[in-house]
Amino acid sequence: MAIFADHMISWMVAIPFVGIVLLALVRDQEWIRRITLGTSITEFGLSLILCLNFDFTQQGLQFVERVAWMPTFHIQYAVGVDGISILLVLLTTLLCPLCVLCSWNSITTRVRAFMSLILLVEGAMIVVFTALDLFLFFMLWELTMIPMYFMIILWGGPNRSAAGIKFVLYSLTGSLLLLVGILGLYLEGGHTYDLLVLSQHTYSPTVQFWLFLALFLAFAIKMPMVPFHTWLPDAHSEAPTAGSVILAGILLKMGGYGFLRFCLPMFPDASAMFAPYILWLSVFAIVYGGYMALAQSDLKKLIAYSSVSHMGFVTLGIFVFNSQGIQGAILQMFNHGLTTGALFISVGQLYDRTHSRAIDDYGGLHKPMPRFVTFFFLFSVAAFGLPGTCNFIGEFLVLVGTSSTSFAMVLLSMGGIVLAAAYMLWMLQKVALGEPNTKAAAVLPDLSKRELMTVIPLAILVLWIGLYPSPLMEMMDASVTNLVEHMATISPQMALISSWP
Amino acid sequence: MSMFALIPLLPLFASLALVLGGARWREHGHRVGIPAIGLSFALSVWACVEVIQHGPISISLYRLFQSGSLIIDLGMYIDQLTVLLLLLVTGVSGVVHVYSSNYMIGDPRYNRFFAVIALFTFSMLMLVSSTNLLMLFICWEIMGMCSYLLISHWSERPSACRAATKAFLVNAVADVGLGFGIILTFFTFGTLDIQHIVSQTQSMQEQTINVLEWAGLDLHVYSLTIIPICILIGAMGKSAQMPFHVWLPFAMEAPTPVSALIHAATMVNAGPFLLIRLSPLIVLSPFAMTIIAVVGAVTALFAAIVSLTQSDIKKVLAYSTMSHIGFMIMTCGIGAFVAATFHLLAHGCLKAFLFLSTGNTLRTASSHHSHVDTQHGTPSQAPTSLYAGAFILACLPPFIIFSGPYESVWIAQNFVSAKIGFWIIGLTTVFFTAMYLFQGIISIFQHAPVKPDPTNPLSKAAQPQIFSPAHLLGICIGGGFMAMVLLAAWTWFAQFLTPAFSVTTPRAMEAFEETSPGFGPWIILPLFAAIGGWAYALSRYRRSSHPSAKQSKFMQTLYVTFLNKGYFDELYELYIVQPTLRFANWLWRIVDVRGIDAAIHMIATSSLLFARWLWRVIDVQGIDRAVIGIGQHSIGLSRWLWRVVDVRWLDHNMSEMGKRADAAGELLQEVESRTIQHQLLVMVFWLVLATGILYLLI
Numbered sequence A: 001m002a003i004f005a006d007h008m009i010s011w012m013v014a015i016p017f018v019g020i021v022l023l024a025l026v027r028d029q030e031w032i033r034r035i036t037l038g039t040s041i042t043e044f045g046l047s048l049i050l051c052l053n054f055d056f057t058q059q060g061l062q063f064v065e066r067v068a069w070m071p072t073f074h075i076q077y078a079v080g081v082d083g084i085s086i087l088l089v090l091l092t093t094l095l096c097p098l099c100v101l102c103s104w105n106s107i108t109t110r111v112r113a114f115m116s117l118i119l120l121v122e123g124a125m126i127v128v129f130t131a132l133d134l135f136l137f138f139m140l141w142e143l144t145m146i147p148m149y150f151m152i153i154l155w156g157g158p159n160r161s162a163a164g165i166k167f168v169l170y171s172l173t174g175s176l177l178l179l180v181g182i183l184g185l186y187l188e189g190g191h192t193y194d195l196l197v198l199s200q201h202t203y204s205p206t207v208q209f210w211l212f213l214a215l216f217l218a219f220a221i222k223m224p225m226v227p228f229h230t231w232l233p234d235a236h237s238e239a240p241t242a243g244s245v246i247l248a249g250i251l252l253k254m255g256g257y258g259f260l261r262f263c264l265p266m267f268p269d270a271s272a273m274f275a276p277y278i279l280w281l282s283v284f285a286i287v288y289g290g291y292m293a294l295a296q297s298d299l300k301k302l303i304a305y306s307s308v309s310h311m312g313f314v315t316l317g318i319f320v321f322n323s324q325g326i327q328g329a330i331l332q333m334f335n336h337g338l339t340t341g342a343l344f345i346s347v348g349q350l351y352d353r354t355h356s357r358a359i360d361d362y363g364g365l366h367k368p369m370p371r372f373v374t375f376f377f378l379f380s381v382a383a384f385g386l387p388g389t390c391n392f393i394g395e396f397l398v399l400v401g402t403s404s405t406s407f408a409m410v411l412l413s414m415g416g417i418v419l420a421a422a423y424m425l426w427m428l429q430k431v432a433l434g435e436p437n438t439k440a441a442a443v444l445p446d447l448s449k450r451e452l453m454t455v456i457p458l459a460i461l462v463l464w465i466g467l468y469p470s471p472l473m474e475m476m477d478a479s480v481t482n483l484v485e486h487m488a489t490i491s492p493q494m495a496l497i498s499s500w501p
Numbered sequence B: 001m002s003m004f005a006l007i008p009l010l011p012l013f014a015s016l017a018l019v020l021g022g023a024r025w026r027e028h029g030h031r032v033g034i035p036a037i038g039l040s041f042a043l044s045v046w047a048c049v050e051v052i053q054h055g056p057i058s059i060s061l062y063r064l065f066q067s068g069s070l071i072i073d074l075g076m077y078i079d080q081l082t083v084l085l086l087l088l089v090t091g092v093s094g095v096v097h098v099y100s101s102n103y104m105i106g107d108p109r110y111n112r113f114f115a116v117i118a119l120f121t122f123s124m125l126m127l128v129s130s131t132n133l134l135m136l137f138i139c140w141e142i143m144g145m146c147s148y149l150l151i152s153h154w155s156e157r158p159s160a161c162r163a164a165t166k167a168f169l170v171n172a173v174a175d176v177g178l179g180f181g182i183i184l185t186f187f188t189f190g191t192l193d194i195q196h197i198v199s200q201t202q203s204m205q206e207q208t209i210n211v212l213e214w215a216g217l218d219l220h221v222y223s224l225t226i227i228p229i230c231i232l233i234g235a236m237g238k239s240a241q242m243p244f245h246v247w248l249p250f251a252m253e254a255p256t257p258v259s260a261l262i263h264a265a266t267m268v269n270a271g272p273f274l275l276i277r278l279s280p281l282i283v284l285s286p287f288a289m290t291i292i293a294v295v296g297a298v299t300a301l302f303a304a305i306v307s308l309t310q311s312d313i314k315k316v317l318a319y320s321t322m323s324h325i326g327f328m329i330m331t332c333g334i335g336a337f338v339a340a341t342f343h344l345l346a347h348g349c350l351k352a353f354l355f356l357s358t359g360n361t362l363r364t365a366s367s368h369h370s371h372v373d374t375q376h377g378t379p380s381q382a383p384t385s386l387y388a389g390a391f392i393l394a395c396l397p398p399f400i401i402f403s404g405p406y407e408s409v410w411i412a413q414n415f416v417s418a419k420i421g422f423w424i425i426g427l428t429t430v431f432f433t434a435m436y437l438f439q440g441i442i443s444i445f446q447h448a449p450v451k452p453d454p455t456n457p458l459s460k461a462a463q464p465q466i467f468s469p470a471h472l473l474g475i476c477i478g479g480g481f482m483a484m485v486l487l488a489a490w491t492w493f494a495q496f497l498t499p500a501f502s503v504t505t506p507r508a509m510e511a512f513e514e515t516s517p518g519f520g521p522w523i524i525l526p527l528f529a530a531i532g533g534w535a536y537a538l539s540r541y542r543r544s545s546h547p548s549a550k551q552s553k554f555m556q557t558l559y560v561t562f563l564n565k566g567y568f569d570e571l572y573e574l575y576i577v578q579p580t581l582r583f584a585n586w587l588w589r590i591v592d593v594r595g596i597d598a599a600i601h602m603i604a605t606s607s608l609l610f611a612r613w614l615w616r617v618i619d620v621q622g623i624d625r626a627v628i629g630i631g632q633h634s635i636g637l638s639r640w641l642w643r644v645v646d647v648r649w650l651d652h653n654m655s656e657m658g659k660r661a662d663a664a665g666e667l668l669q670e671v672e673s674r675t676i677q678h679q680l681l682v683m684v685f686w687l688v689l690a691t692g693i694l695y696l697l698i
Helices: A002-006 A008-025 A029-053 A083-102 A111-130 A134-155 A160-188 A195-200 A205-222 A231-238 A241-251 A253-266 A268-294 A299-318 A323-354 A370-383 A390-403 A407-431 A449-467 A470-490 A492-498 B002-025 B030-054 B080-103 B110-129 B133-151 B158-189 B194-204 B223-238 B247-253 B256-265 B267-277 B286-309 B313-333 B337-365 B384-401 B405-412 B416-445 B457-486 B489-501 B506-514 B521-543 B553-563 B565-668 B673-697
Strands: A062-070 A075-081 B057-067 B070-078 B208-210 B220-222
Touching: A002 A008, A008 A029, A008 A062, A008 A075, A008 A111, A029 A083, A029 A111, A075 A083, A075 A111, A075 A134, A083 A111, A083 A241, A083 A253, A083 A323, A083 A449, A083 A470, A111 A134, A111 A241, A111 A253, A134 A160, A134 A195, A134 A231, A134 A241, A160 A205, A160 A231, A195 A253, A205 A253, A205 A268, A231 A241, A231 A299, A241 A253, A241 A299, A241 A323, A253 A268, A253 A299, A253 A323, A253 A470, A268 A299, A268 A407, A268 B565, A299 A323, A299 A370, A299 A390, A299 A407, A323 A370, A323 A390, A323 A449, A323 A470, A323 B057, A370 A390, A370 A407, A370 A449, A390 A407, A390 A449, A390 B057, A390 B133, A390 B158, A407 B158, A470 B057, B002 B030, B002 B057, B002 B070, B002 B080, B002 B110, B030 B057, B030 B080, B030 B110, B070 B080, B070 B110, B070 B133, B080 B110, B080 B256, B080 B267, B080 B337, B110 B133, B110 B256, B110 B267, B133 B158, B133 B194, B133 B223, B133 B247, B133 B256, B133 B267, B158 B194, B158 B208, B158 B223, B158 B247, B194 B223, B208 B223, B220 B223, B223 B267, B223 B286, B247 B256, B247 B313, B256 B267, B256 B313, B256 B337, B267 B313, B267 B337, B286 B313, B286 B416, B286 B553, B313 B337, B313 B416, B416 B521, B553 B565
Parallel strands: none
Antiparallel strands: A062 A075, B057 B070, B208 B220
């Protein structure tokens, strides 16, 4: 058991790749799906074991593994989790089996390739969230882009090639900046890629300024923050369901994770300096995303723009630098993964039936598809943060955190929530209630058992986290406290901000 | 004591069972809901006895979360105020359950209906007993969601869907106020526990908030002035106060029992309850109190006048609720929280009774249409109890307000100038209330009898069944409260509630305690006003003239304005909803599509063009041409070389060379071997030097 217990994360990294090798040996499509599902569920089981063995009271990294990889260049294979990354690992492994389930019947061509891509993304994402070496981080960060690109252009909608290229161009620009930032860190931080060493190092203000800017832009594009967001609606709406779920549920979280892992601990002064601008940009994103979503007539684009709005809450929470804000932001990332993933799965279920994403093509679905409408309703109200569902806790914490900085921001962000309620209810009214707009919409079959299996876990989690978020909060509590304190010790200006109650 | 947690939890369990069971319950949904609510009611009665004997009960449930200093512990706090509301909510909800088990027969979503009303009841029960403002807010919103689900119950009707969305969105806007108020409360008090907040209010009076910090200015406002106003905004949404009232008349799209539930037990009562619950906080700010009173008074008067002009009995009742809640809020605003509580309870019982009676009548007359003008029930159906209920409803609020102690409270609160205004508005409202209630009842029941529509199967079959259980219960509760009033239960009531308000301002409390409730001289006035309204309605009915037929132009305009409910819906549609949607579309087109995307396309296109240009100019025209040129030249060169060198020169010279070679061989022999070695050495030296330079360079 020692080999298992000591190398938990390496096992988690290895298993998706083992799965890919297995897939290469099988010809039968049904078995390809089963093997992928089995692999991803095993992965989820492992991450649950990881969570159970995780010591919540400890602040630092746990399950750390280090092996020299390219000693000449000071590159090592180093992984480990703390309270922040473990939640994102959990989210990744949770969503992947659901992605497999939701593409069970909708992907009929090149099944093996598609399933391999899902597993590839999963493996890469786990490394991204656990990597303690910047070079490793960067490599796998780049790697996540490739499967997404292929998913979009091979299985996507009608405008897939344009969307795919847009996605790649945006991502590459971000990656370039990330590379610059990482090389800068390597040169300034004493010729090492080790994250722990780099975060202990103190950087001069000028260095902080430039490196922060490079990394911030890289993460802001991934996030996406407002001026860099236009790749998102296209990529989301053209990608196949599983692609959208992975993109919205997991890939966007890399940006937020980057802020927490790099920007705050390494460049506290620069963070404090830029914070007011970033905060206002986030508030703008929340309101702007809401307005954008209100203007959409395409279901997937509406949800994509709502993601822009939700991610605004994440950056808002991160850059207020107090524990409520940061905890709220992490929770919001997790919850956004759940609800937006769930919404994309629901829309995918509709798309499988009618091959239409236009809101006007539906209507009155409560009659032919009562089960579907129940779940769709739950996920929609969760997405605009109805109290009692998961998003509310995250948003409330972020708002409480923000209130220490500015009341105007709190009020404007709440306006964003009202907009969210407006577009979600408006969409529900058009899709689920009333009379069907087309003949086809009146006779759609309700959810099958497999489809129910896809949405039920999400529904349970949405309600559970909404009514009992303590377990998740405790998981990250120590790490967040550590982060807030770390920033407070480095920068006196920060101490002023985070000392509030 | 923790068993009292079951009071809200039983309806929740019932709701869960119905949701999870789904279609398996068939037509037996009510068999889950009714026992659960009944048991809750029984437990509430027990809790009431406990509270009377041993004082408030507190139950802690679990810790929602902890983040830094923000700790949210869920729990229940049942004091005198809560226990009365528990009784009201479980009682009315129970009656509504029993009533709907008949009313909703044949509905395709029968079980869903019961699941949602049980959840609705749960959230209201949890709201009134919550210890924590965040918990209160959660229940507050879940209640909003339930109302959405119930209003859109007949979701085939587009109007019902629109009404549901409207109700939720209007509430969402108002809830920004409440949410912001809660965040401010945490900012000020460092806790969200209601008991802690209430006990700390005195020490927070000097705390200020800079409301213009975003603009870089200094404008400090007392926290205790801002927080009550924010909370009021939330209450205005849920309780349909102006200008957030537009959703309530539309909520009539819901089945009639739901209206009874929304108007009597849950939803609209949450607003006054919140104000009463946080009364120790509110009374500290005279400014906020004035605003509360004004909002209440304006709504009370406006809604009373509007309901005079409506011809739809359900709309009449809806505006009547608005008016009554407005009255309660006004009562809160002048510091008469006990009176507001009493009014809340009495109004709840009577309004539930009126709605259920209306539902019966509508059901018997024709299916679900509810226009007063088209209602032709038989005169025998106008029960005296309905008149009695309406009469009490009309007279009740002034009855309490003007009975004794509050006069002195007003004076203590420095409301002397405002007093006259409230008196006039109050009395006018009473007059109109009596008038519209009477008018509504008369026009339904006193029309010439028309034979019931024989094609409508409901008209005969459903009537007797519905009548018996629901009416009996309704009459019991209505009668109970009549008796309470008649037996001057008011005195007991005020004493019973006093502990719950023990921490209000000392000045007001002293004044309150000095004068015991009783029949002051002013009590005659509202009674006269009510009877006057009644008589006026009757005389107008006798004349049976159209209200606007003979009146002046001004009166007609006024009438039309109020007939259209003050044009609020149209104004909101025109100035808020449409501009928002247009703005969103415009923003999307201009900024995202034409702005950012176009910029990115421009960058892409321009870099493509640049690349093409580069390719043309440098690759094609420059290097390629050069290469081709070199190629062509080299061909020419080689030809020339061939011609000149090979043919003319080499060939020509070959023979010469052959001749000279012999001569050269002879010459070489003369060169010394030492010279060759020397030249080799020089070559090696140069090689080493070049390597060294190369090494240094690299």
